[in-house]
Amino acid sequence: MLAPNYFEAMDYAGIVRDYGRPETFVERFTRTSRDELRALQEARFATLMQRAWQVPFYQRLWGGKGIEAGDIRSLDDITKLPTYSKSELMQSVEAHPPIGDFDGRASYTPETRPPLVFQTTSGTTGKPQPLLFGPRSREIQNLLLARFYALQGITGDDVIHSVYGHGMVNGGHYVREAVVHWVGAQLLSAGTGVETRSNNQVTLMKEFGASVIVGFGDYIKRLSDVARELGLEPGRDIPIRIISGHIGAESPESMSAAWGGAEVYDWYGVGDTGAIAGEGPDRAGLYVQEDAQFLEILDIETGAPVADGEAGDMVCTCLFKDDVFPIVRFNTHDVSRFQTDSSPMGLNLRRIAGFLGRSDNMVKLRGINIYPTGIGAVLTENHPELMSEYVCEVTRTEGRDEMIVHVETRGALDRDVTAYEKLLRTRFGVDIAIRLAAPGALVDLTQIEVRQKPIRLIDRRKDA
Numbered sequence: 001m002l003a004p005n006y007f008e009a010m011d012y013a014g015i016v017r018d019y020g021r022p023e024t025f026v027e028r029f030t031r032t033s034r035d036e037l038r039a040l041q042e043a044r045f046a047t048l049m050q051r052a053w054q055v056p057f058y059q060r061l062w063g064g065k066g067i068e069a070g071d072i073r074s075l076d077d078i079t080k081l082p083t084y085s086k087s088e089l090m091q092s093v094e095a096h097p098p099i100g101d102f103d104g105r106a107s108y109t110p111e112t113r114p115p116l117v118f119q120t121t122s123g124t125t126g127k128p129q130p131l132l133f134g135p136r137s138r139e140i141q142n143l144l145l146a147r148f149y150a151l152q153g154i155t156g157d158d159v160i161h162s163v164y165g166h167g168m169v170n171g172g173h174y175v176r177e178a179v180v181h182w183v184g185a186q187l188l189s190a191g192t193g194v195e196t197r198s199n200n201q202v203t204l205m206k207e208f209g210a211s212v213i214v215g216f217g218d219y220i221k222r223l224s225d226v227a228r229e230l231g232l233e234p235g236r237d238i239p240i241r242i243i244s245g246h247i248g249a250e251s252p253e254s255m256s257a258a259w260g261g262a263e264v265y266d267w268y269g270v271g272d273t274g275a276i277a278g279e280g281p282d283r284a285g286l287y288v289q290e291d292a293q294f295l296e297i298l299d300i301e302t303g304a305p306v307a308d309g310e311a312g313d314m315v316c317t318c319l320f321k322d323d324v325f326p327i328v329r330f331n332t333h334d335v336s337r338f339q340t341d342s343s344p345m346g347l348n349l350r351r352i353a354g355f356l357g358r359s360d361n362m363v364k365l366r367g368i369n370i371y372p373t374g375i376g377a378v379l380t381e382n383h384p385e386l387m388s389e390y391v392c393e394v395t396r397t398e399g400r401d402e403m404i405v406h407v408e409t410r411g412a413l414d415r416d417v418t419a420y421e422k423l424l425r426t427r428f429g430v431d432i433a434i435r436l437a438a439p440g441a442l443v444d445l446t447q448i449e450v451r452q453k454p455i456r457l458i459d460r461r462k463d464a
Helices: 006-010 012-019 022-031 034-052 056-063 075-080 086-095 135-151 170-183 198-208 217-229 252-258 372-382 418-428
Strands: 117-120 130-133 159-162 186-189 212-216 242-246 263-270 274-279 286-288 293-298 312-318 330-336 363-365 368-370 386-397 400-409 433-437 457-459
Touching: 006 012, 006 135, 012 135, 022 135, 034 075, 034 312, 056 086, 075 293, 117 170, 130 135, 135 170, 135 263, 135 274, 159 170, 159 198, 170 186, 186 198, 198 217, 212 217, 217 242, 217 252, 217 386, 252 263, 252 372, 263 286, 263 330, 274 293, 274 312, 363 400, 368 372, 372 386, 372 400, 372 418, 418 433
Parallel strands: 159 186, 159 212, 212 242, 242 263, 386 457, 400 433
Antiparallel strands: 117 130, 263 274, 274 286, 293 312, 312 330, 363 368, 386 400
């Protein structure tokens, strides 16, 4: 008997039965009560844990803490389990090359073992990490993203221009699969500025009538500047109606203005987990797909759960990843907070405020926590002459940490920057210096043309 191929192992009919089609997302979660949702989470968590106990990585992680299978009976017990992050996964890769011991395929018989979908992270915070998927978990992940696209108004009639990276990086492939398999739209898989030069990307959008752009907000914003440099007016010559992606700390208002009034929607997820939370037309935060993702927000220092409304690390358990690589309490080190108000759309799902910064990229200045990823939006939404490209440089002089924000701008570079520095002092409560740069001058520092996520922090304190 042959092992199942991708399509056999994927079980399309079962996925639709268990998760619905993308277009049914709103209906599904307006009629599902919180009690019904919790029961569904518990059932999926039990299945997930059965698989996880068969994976050597978790046997070591949990067994080393004296935890036995009977100790975890429900989601109420999940805090008994330790969290882990990329560092533990990379230690696993080093000890068990080439893909670590978190590959759960050994728990299958040869006749039932699903094929492996293999990608990596972008390597933004170090060496790229292997990302492992079975066909079923991969297709559910694709469906989860397509749910958000449907929620945000993207349809099969759109032409979608994607600036997510390809190669070994997961992002571009996963977005392509979500669009082609579930949305049914025409996709322009342009990728990053290395894969398709920025000038060519703008030309592609115009020639093929792109109506939607998906990707990271930093580069999407950059393409609007490139369009204008080529004499094209976003919104008129390239009539983009929707932008959906990792907007992060970019201002949705400034992003919309840059693209001629396009509707801008945020969503959040990481390579390991897929789509976790996404924004809807109510603009009331990002809805967590709780039937598939169990999200905790934990204190950055202590790891204890924080009260709703307080910021902390997002720790995710993927309730759907029960085939090849289970994910149980993965600490993304991305910071957010749960919202406490009710959903204007009547969806019985929790919401988060979105990406607020990275806890492992935080800078403490005179006792105040500063997230570099949040600084650019503060400047551009208040001063339109400043451009979206910036980088924060941290130095240490005589035992005192200082931050300088280098930001590209239109106009004279020698003008007074007092108003900008006053804005940052008012917003963050600490002095931060501003240095102006010409358009395009920071490309080598931010690496926005070559990286999936541009560099926003240069830490020179170790050189002091």
